[in-house]
Amino acid sequence: AVLLGLLPACAPRVIDHEQVSKNEKIVIRFSHVVGEDTPKGQAARMFAKLMKERTNGKVEVQVFSNSSLYKDSEETDALQQNRIQIIAPATPKLSSLVPELAAFDLPYLYSDLDRYHQVLDGPVGQQIAASLYQQNMVELAYWDGGMKQFTNSVRPIRTPEDLAGMTMRIMPSAVLDQQFKLLQVTPVEINFNDLYSALTKKQVDGQENSISNIYSKRFFQVQKYLTLSDHGLLGYVVVMNRDFWNSLDPETRRTISLVMQEVTDWERQQAVQFEQNNLKAMSNCQCIEIDRLSQAEKDRWKEFYQPLYQTMEQKLGTHFFRQLNPQP
Numbered sequence: 449a450v451l452l453g454l455l456p457a458c459a460p461r462v463i464d465h466e467q468v469s470k471n472e473k474i475v476i477r478f479s480h481v482v483g484e485d486t487p488k489g490q491a492a493r494m495f496a497k498l499m500k501e502r503t504n505g506k507v508e509v510q511v512f513s514n515s516s517l518y519k520d521s522e523e524t525d526a527l528q529q530n531r532i533q534i535i536a537p538a539t540p541k542l543s544s545l546v547p548e549l550a551a552f553d554l555p556y557l558y559s560d561l562d563r564y565h566q567v568l569d570g571p572v573g574q575q576i577a578a579s580l581y582q583q584n585m586v587e588l589a590y591w592d593g594g595m596k597q598f599t600n601s602v603r604p605i606r607t608p609e610d611l612a613g614m615t616m617r618i619m620p621s622a623v624l625d626q627q628f629k630l631l632q633v634t635p636v637e638i639n640f641n642d643l644y645s646a647l648t649k650k651q652v653d654g655q656e657n658s659i660s661n662i663y664s665k666r667f668f669q670v671q672k673y674l675t676l677s678d679h680g681l682l683g684y685v686v687v688m689n690r691d692f693w694n695s696l697d698p699e700t701r702r703t704i705s706l707v708m709q710e711v712t713d714w715e716r717q718q719a720v721q722f723e724q725n726n727l728k729a730m731s732n733c734q735c736i737e738i739d740r741l742s743q744a745e746k747d748r749w750k751e752f753y754q755p756l757y758q759t760m761e762q763k764l765g766t767h768f769f770r771q772l773n774p775q776p
């Protein structure tokens with residue numbers, strides 16, 4: 449009726465979303481909580497650059513880094529309400545909405561990222577994507593943050609017993625909460641952009657994070673000890689508001705998917721480079737004591753965490769858990 453011009457002028461305008469997005473500029477707000485000079489920060493900028501180039505300026509991606517628009521605790525709601533269209537939170541931060549994501553918080557689940565990537569690209573990743581879709585989110589990619597390490601200001605950490613009695617900042621996650629309580633540590637949830645101040649004021653003794661976050665947020669300046677434990681992985685899930693995604697024309701969706709794949713391959717390589725370069729810089733500045741755990745010491749930590757594995761297998765089910773293929 450609209451095309452034939454049969455509708456009276458006063459009829460409400462029937463918006464054809466696909467037609468609208470074909471002709472008009474599309475603005476995508478990408479909000480995240482880390483610094484620009486990090487794997488995620490650089491990847492967000494690269495995504496914005498390539499989207500502008502590949503759509504001849506039709507799609508404009510506005511990047512808001514460093515929690516400049518929304519903090520950790522606010523960004524998921526903002527995305528679900530389409531106030532922003534893309535976020536890339538660490539997987540623990542969506543685990544209350546998608547319980548399967550908590551599995552990736554298990555310490556020493558993977559000793560190499562290739563296995564983790566394989567699992568994400570298989571049935572486990574598809575199941576998580578389906579759960580995210582129910583929460584008004586479309587999974588666009590999984591990015592790497594690097595392996596997690598401990599920092600603290602009390603004592604050098606080499607064994608599980610060394611952490612006893614401390615307070616440690618955690619991201620919101622039942623597994624991370626238990627990971628520390630098993631060690632007689634008091635876990636404290638703090639937004640990432642409030643963490644530097646909390647460490648400075650000694651509101652917590654320490655925290656766990658990737659090397660690039662420890663370096664880019666200058667945690668090494670307000671902590672005394674860095675333990676290279678590689679005790680877990682900091683993984684990101686890049687998600688777009690589902691209704692916004694469905695409002696786009698197929699060509700724009702295809703371009704977003706292709707560009708995101710290209711950026712993901714690049715981001716994963718950057719995560720390795722950032723980890724090496726930032727660790728070298730912290731070693732050279734001699735501004736924090738660095739203790740590297742041996743494989744035997746790591747094996748002892750993993751043995752200590754076995755109760756967590758049993759709890760998660762019961763919670764997520766043996767079939768799902770076996771698809772994670774934890775290290776033997």
Ligand code: LMR
Pocket residue numbers: 481482520536537538593619639640657661682
């Ligand atoms: C943290 O909260 O420590 C990290 O998830 C921040 C980030 O997104 O890397």
